[in-house]
Amino acid sequence: MPNELLDRRVLIVLGKGGVGKTALSAALGKLAAGAGKRALIMECDSRAPLATTLGVEASLDPVEVAPNLSLMMLDGRHSLEEYLRLVVPGRMLLKAVFASRLYQFFVQAAPGLRELMMLGKIYYETERAPSDPKRHDLIIVDAPASGQALSLLNMPTAARSTFGDSIVGKEANNISRLLRDRRQCAVAQVTTADSLAVAETIETCAKLGRIQMAPSVVLFNRAIPFLFDADDIATLVGRHRPGKLQKRFEHLADLADSELRSAEESRKAVAQIRSATKIPVIELAEHSGVDGLDLIARLTADLASIEAAATADRVRRSRA
Secondary structure, eight states: OHHHHHTSSEEEEEESTTSSHHHHHHHHHHHHHHTTOOEEEEEOOTTOHHHHHHTOOOOSSOEEEETTEEEEEOOHHHHHHHHHHHHSOOHHHHHHHHHOHHHHHHHHHSTTHHHHHHHHHHHHHHTSOTTOTTOOSEEEEEEEEHHHHHHHHHHHHHHHHHHTTSHHHHHHHHHHHHHTOTTTEEEEEEEOSOHHHHHHHHHHHHHHHHTTOOOSEEEEEEEOOOOOOHHHHHHHHHHSOSSTTHHHHHHHHHHHHHHHHHHHHHHHHHHHHHHHHOSOEEEEEOOTTOOHHHHHHHHHHHHHHHHHHHHHHHHHHHHO
């Protein structure tokens, strides 16, 4: 499944804040780069947390952070100005436009214009010719939190209605067509077992379906596996004899019981998502006490292992 996502031109990663969306965007980028694809990650957070993690300055233009992997910040105002540089003839005229009060007012007041230009930047990058040295095989969009992301992704449809057959309307139509082409664009939702995250994932999936952008997969992050059961805990407690170690055994049993409850919550959450969305769910184990580059590396390895297992299973079935 991970490689199927990486075969698209655009992969949009979204989810509730705090579920690990940015780390997984980076891991998917690393996985693609490792497979020989030229990948570009676009982060929408103006604080540029991924740039900080990767140890580079936030940039509005692609910066190489690893072989075959680049990173940039996606900003609506910058994208608009970049677009105007393409369509407004003459440097002096363009400078006058940027300096005018009317332009400043227009940028602030026009509803959704900057959001549309952000999507336009994604579209522009996908349209680069194969011979263009700046072309990337895959663009991964680390989208805003789900609610804001939905407004962003719905913007081309609204713009088409507002601007009609104008230049902006035609651009909006091109962007909308790209986003809804399942051969070119995929959506991956990230969630955890947290009840609010699960509810938001199910709701967002339904809303994306209504705008013909149903997600291809749910990445269930921080899943807790079943490494033991209640009988194992009972056996552990039953084996020890009362004495100096009694409190330690009781504490260990409490920790094991808590871990078992977390694993049960994960299992129920995965089942709930599968039942409500009818789309594949990929479970990624929790890596407690790990963050930054180490976390990205572990998530990349997890995704690679999942793909390797899926490939081996397909080979076994084809030979059966």
